[in-house]
Each structure stands twice: as C-alpha cells, then as structure tokens.
Amino acid sequence: MPRILVHRAVVYTLLAAAVLIVMFPLVWMALTAVKSNGQIINPAAPLWPTEWHWSNIPDAWGKAPFARWFANTVVFAAAATAGQLAAGMLAGYAFAMFDFPGRRLLFLLALSGLMIPFSAIIVPVAQILGDLHWLNTYQGLIVPNIASGLGTFLFRQFFLGAPRQLGEAARIDGASELRIFWQVYAPLARPATAALGIILFLQNWNNFLFPLIAVNTTKMQVVSQGLAVFQSQMTTQTQYNLIMSASLIAIVPVLLVAVAAQRHIVEGITLGAVD
Amino acid sequence: MVSRRPRAAARRSRADRRTWGLAYLFVAPTVLLTVVFSIVPLVMLGWRSLHKGNVFGTSLRFVGLRNYKDMLAEGGGRTLGVTAEYTVAFVLLTMLLGLGLALLLNARVPGTRRLRAPFIIPLVVPAVATALIWSNLFAPRFGLVNRLLSGLGLDEVDFMSRPGPALAMVVLFGTWQFFGQNVILYLAALKTLPQDVMEAASVDGAGGWQRFRHMQWPMLRRNTLLILVVTTLTGLQTFTQIYVLTSGGPDGATRTALYYVYDDGFAKFDAGRADAMGMLLFLISLVVTGLQIAMLGRRDDRA
Structure with a gap:
C-alpha cells in the first residue's frame, strides 16, 4: 500500500477513536436519560435501553x-x-x-x-x-x-x-x-x-x-x-434516570448554540487566551 | 518616564483636552467596577487573613500569620498538595492530548476540517451537567466503569470512597472537559507556522516525527508557554467537578484550594482560614500570571 494511504488510515483511526471517546459520555447520558431506573441500577441489565421512557424528560422538567x-x-x-x-x-x-x-x-x-x-x-x-x-x-x-x-x-x-x-x-x-x-x-x-x-x-x-x-x-x-x-x-430518591434527563435538558440548548456558532467559538477561544 | 511627562503634557492639544471628559466617562464603568469588585475585595482578603473575627468581619483583632498556620494545620497543607497533584496531572494530560489532536487535525487529510466541533463541546456545555454524567459512569456497582472492570474479571473500585481513584476520576473529568481548548489553541498556532518551510522539509525527506521534533516543536515554544500558563490557571481554580462529584472527599483526597476556600468560607464559616487560603491562591495565580505578562511583554517589544 502506498505510504500516503497508510498515513491517512492512521490519522483517520486515531481521530475517530478520539471523537468516539469524547462524545461517548454525552451519548451515555442520552441513553441513560430514557432508561427505566430499574435498568440503570441493575448491573446485569443490557447497556442499550430495553424500553424507551421518553416521558422521563417531561417528568424531570416537572419535578x-x-x-x-x-x-x-x-x-x-x-x-x-x-x-x-x-x-x-x-x-x-x-x-x-x-x-x-x-x-x-x-x-x-x-x-x-x-x-x-x-x-x-x-x-x-x-x-x-x-x-x-x-x-x-x-x-x-x-x-x-x-x-x-x-x-x-x-x-x-x-x-x-x-x-x-x-x-x-x-x-x-x-x-x-x-x-x-x-x-x-x-x-x-x-x-x-x-x-x-x-x-x-x-x-x-x-x-x-x-x-x-x-x-x-x-x-x-x-x-x-x-x-x-x-x-x-x-x-x-435514587431516581438516576431523572438526573440524566435533567442533565440532558441543561445541555441540549447550549449544544445547539455551540454547533451553530462553532466558528465564532473557535475564534473566541483563541482570543480569550490573549494570543 | 519622568522626563517624558512634560513633553507629553505639551503635546496635549486643546482638542485632546476636549475629549478628557468623554474618556473618563468611557473608562469609568470598567475602572469603578474593577475597584469595587476586585481590588477592594483583595485588600479585604489580605487584611482579614491577618485578623480573627466573626463571619461578618466585625470585631477583628490582629493575629499575624495565625490564620495561615491554622489553615495549613486544618487540612490546608493536604489541600495544597492535592491542588498541585491535580494541576500537574491536568496540565500534562490536556496539553499532550491537545497537541496530539491538533497535529492530527493539521495533517491535511481530506474530510477532517470540520472535526473540531466534537472537541469543543465538552468545554462549552455546563460542567455541572457533564459532571453528573461522570458520577453516573463511575458509580459503585452499576456504573459503567465498574461494570467494565468486573466484565474484565477485575475488582470493582469504589471511586467515591477511595482517595487515589477519587482523584483519578476528577482528573479524568477535568481532562475530558478542558483538553478541547488546547486542541484549538495548538491548532491555531500550527496554522501560523510558515507552510513553505514545512513543505520544503517534506521534500527534503524529513519524516513526520523529525519535522515535529526539529521544526514544529521549537517554533511552537512560545505558544506552548502561553498554553501552559492558561491551563495551569484553569487547573488551580478547579471547583465545579469537585463540588458535584466528591465534595472534596473522601477525607480531603480531592479537596482543591478553591473548594477549601468555599467550604471554610461558606459552609464551615471560618473566614480566617478561608481568607488565608484565598490569599495563597491569589499569590500562586499571580506568580503564574506574572509569567504570562512577562511573555506578552517580550512579544510586544518584538512587534
């Protein structure tokens, strides 16, 4: 295989691993937010939600x-x-x-x-x-x-x-x-x-x-x-699912702003370091 | 400086004088608010760190450095050690990861230009919310980390009650949350390096490592110093994840300097010890910021 392709494959693999690791906690939060509490506290339960409790989000909002x-x-x-x-x-x-x-x-x-x-x-x-x-x-x-x-x-x-x-x-x-x-x-x-x-x-x-x-x-x-x-x-009250639902509620608006204003944020971070 | 003054005064024309009022008006909000909410509190902090009194700051009497001694005896020494350990680990990890990922993103591989976004997200979403994810991931028994450990046939770890793992957990959180900033700063720095020199080096057959070791790294030295200062200041002021994840426990193993100030000042109401630690935190930050100013000053001279 030509050297440039090997080089690219290495870069892609490392970057993909980094992105996965960085995003994983947020994905985990979203999955946990819609699980039943029983599924969270059972160490033997599957990691993927078996039932999707979308109502957790309005429940947390209302509490x-x-x-x-x-x-x-x-x-x-x-x-x-x-x-x-x-x-x-x-x-x-x-x-x-x-x-x-x-x-x-x-x-x-x-x-x-x-x-x-x-x-x-x-x-x-x-x-x-x-x-x-x-x-x-x-x-x-x-x-x-x-x-x-x-x-x-x-x-x-x-x-x-x-x-x-x-x-x-x-x-x-x-x-x-x-x-x-x-x-x-x-x-x-x-x-x-x-x-x-x-x-x-x-x-x-x-x-x-x-x-x-x-x-x-x-x-x-x-x-x-x-x-x-x-x-x-x-x-x-050991309502761990509602804690994650509430975190989701707190994160999503900021996440949307961050994605929309990505370029300005990058520029602002660089400005903020006074460089 | 003294000899420049008369000339400067002579240079000020009538037109300049007309603008004085406006100039004072423009700088007034910033200067007055800085005095009231930064300088006065700092003076109060220094003054009260040498006095003992009640939480309202009344009936003070001078006690010299006793508050500092009390602070160091009452867990303050341990706190400074924890702060140092945390900061060193945090700085090393975030800078290494920041530089590494910036180099990968700068490798001119197609399709990676938009990949900065995932790294800034942990930095800009509320830390309380992401710290709560961490407490779920590292929970005893049912937390994902412990499920992985037992899945691999290893012993489960109680991250909340064992000192070493508790500190490791908060360092990992700090690293995850903050390293994106160093990715952005190193990437911006890499983009300013002269491209023709880099290309000439590859034509001459310099490999990736050699190009980094002998060209990029030396040229990034100033940026590295600056990033080091900014990251150190951030590490020294770690608070939110400690508040959410461990409350400084177990037994002070994750109590950072700022958490000490908060805990003694607002929960235990011992203003004397809190003020002494606050003053120390200020002095340490001042030394670090002094380094930054010295560096910026040198750059201004060059320009």
Missing part, C-alpha cells in the same frame, strides 16, 4: 422549576455579556484613542482584574454583596461581572489597529467624538465583538461558582445550581 432557572440564566448571561461587551468596548476605545491624564494608571487598574482571579476573593465579594443588600437579586448576579479586563484589553488592541484617518475625516466634517465612536469605529469592531461575545456568553451561562455565592433561593438560582440541587434530591 423542579427548570423554566424559572432557565429564565434566570438567560437574564444573567445576556445582561452580564451585554455589560461586559459595552464596558469593555468603551474602555478599550478610550484607552486606544484618547490621551488623558492618568491613562496609564487607569489602564493598569482596568487590567488588574485579570490578575485577581475571582475565585480567590469569593468570601469578601459575598460580604460586599451582603452589605449592598444585593444577595439574591439580579443586580447582585450581574453587576459584579461587568468589568472585563479581557474585554478592555482586546478592544484596546483592536482599536489601536483601526485606521485613524476614518476618525479624522469625520472630525473635519464636524462629527462629535461620541458620534465618531458610535458610527465610525464601533461598527468596525462587530466581528471581534461576535467572537468575544459568544465566549463570554457561554462562560456566564456555565458560571457556577459566582451564582453559588450570590444567590441561594430557588426563585433566583440559575440552571447549573438548580441542577446540583435536583441531583441531591433525586439521589436520595
């Missing part, structure tokens, strides 16, 4: 306020992402385009968030939220996440590379600075905004630690938290 948790997650992730993009774009633009006293110091302050991992400061942040009476509120979930060192850094890099002549031409035509920002430069940033936005949105959507310290009532929790609560309830 906990998933609709509310999804609504909270949408509000949190959408508002936090919009805030991060807006604040990051404004600050990045100002640091790139304007010369003003204290610029270096303010830029360092804006980026210091990158050096202070949120995870290290959860205890004092929770205390600040308590002092503000922001625990178990939407503003408590959203506002502390808005400052984005990454967003500021990336937008500054972007606007530093944008052509200066565009703004100067508009200035000669008498456009205000605000208008130059909004009508000349902000539209240029649209592709970068999309890539960064999808990554930030997914990060906010999947954020578990922050909601865990900011909200603890059933009414205010997000999907990830609700799912963890649901698991402990269903484990005591």
